[in-house]
Amino acid sequence: MRNLMAFLVGGLFGAGLLISGMTDTRKVQGWLDIFGDWDPTLAFVMGGAIIPMAVAWQMTRTRRPVFGGDFPAPTDPTIDRKIAVGSILFGAGWGLSGLCPGPAVASLGFGGWGGLAFLAAMLIGMGLAPMAKSRLDAGGATG
Amino acid sequence: MNIDWLYGLIGGGLIGTAGALFLLFNGRIMGASGLVGGLIDGSGRHDWQERAALIAGLIAVPGLAALVMGGADTHLTDKVWVIVVGGLLVGVGTRIANGCTSGHGVCGISRLSVRGIVATLFYIGAGALTVVIFKHLLGVL
Structure with missing residues (x-):
């Protein structure tokens, strides 16, 4: 049941990305292009997604996950170097390409060779991240 | 209201509903x-089936929808260096940041997570700056 629900969740997520236009790199880069022909669509997508999610977080206060286990732990308020450095690197790649991880996976079926190459590069980057992370941790300890 | 904004709101609602169900x-x-990353670095080995099932749905549904619609254009650049460096x-x-637009953005902001909000400000800021530099100053995008 967990896996069936996960499949449905992935399908709904993918349908949402396609309908909202977030698999179109022009719309995403249009959102980031504040000095050009700015496209506010991404703000509507974020707003539309945050509302049901906020309701769900409220519901987690009085119940437990339907399939058992526990809800994710409360968020850690610590702002470390990793969150800043990682998000800046991610933002730079997002601005260059117009793709973030969700749409990069969701467009695999229609993104052509370019989309496949992007996904491959992204997976390599994900494989390299633990090394970069431990270097950042070490750097944080010494200075 | 621009029709694209309405599609954005509807699609966003589906993304949020998906996140709400998973939670x-x-x-x-x-x-x-x-x-995805947990499958690459091995940290998600214990629940790989759940991850793989979600990813399968994430690929299959928009893929089939695009097939029915006769294709969907991602307008991805054909510059190989942009694709590789961007990816x-x-x-x-x-x-490194432990999250992206869906995790830190949608799931983090909706629970008023400080880390999610800070991460989102950093990646949108860096993305906008990158577009300014590479599109408007250097003219390569």
């Missing part, structure tokens, strides 16, 4: 980079 039923956060940065960055 309430499976007790998990729907973050694309974490779900590497997105992969390494999201895993």
Whole structure:
């Protein structure tokens, strides 16, 4: 049941990305292009997604996950170097390409060779991240 | 209201509903980079089936929808260096920061997570700056 629900969740997520236009790199880069022909669509997508999610977080206060286990732990308020450095690197790649991880996976079926190459590069980057992370941790300890 | 904004709102509602179901039923956060990245670095070995099932749905449904509609254009650049450098940065960055647009953005902001909000400000800021530099100043995008 967990896996069936996960499949449905992935399908709904993918349908949402396609309908909202977030698999179109022009719309995403249009959102980031504040000095050009700015496209506010991404703000509507974020707003539309945050509302049901906020309701769900409220519901987690009085119940437990339907399939058992526990809800994710409360968020850690610590702002470390990793969150800043990682998000800046991610933002730079997002601005260059117009793709973030969700749409990069969701467009695999229609993104052509370019989309496949992007996904491959992204997976390599994900494989390299633990090394970069431990270097950042070490750097944080010494200075 | 621009029709694209309406599609954005509807599509966003579906994304948020997906995240809400994953949280309430499976007790998990729907973050694309974490779900995929955990399969790459081995940290998600114990629940790989759940991750793989979600990713299968994420690929299959828009793929089939695009097939029915006669294709969907991603308008991705054909510059190989942009694709490769962009992909590497997105992969390494999201895993260092432990989240992307879905995890930190949608799932984090909706629970008023300070880390989610800070991460979102950083990646949108860096993305906007990158577009300014590479599109308007250097003219390569």
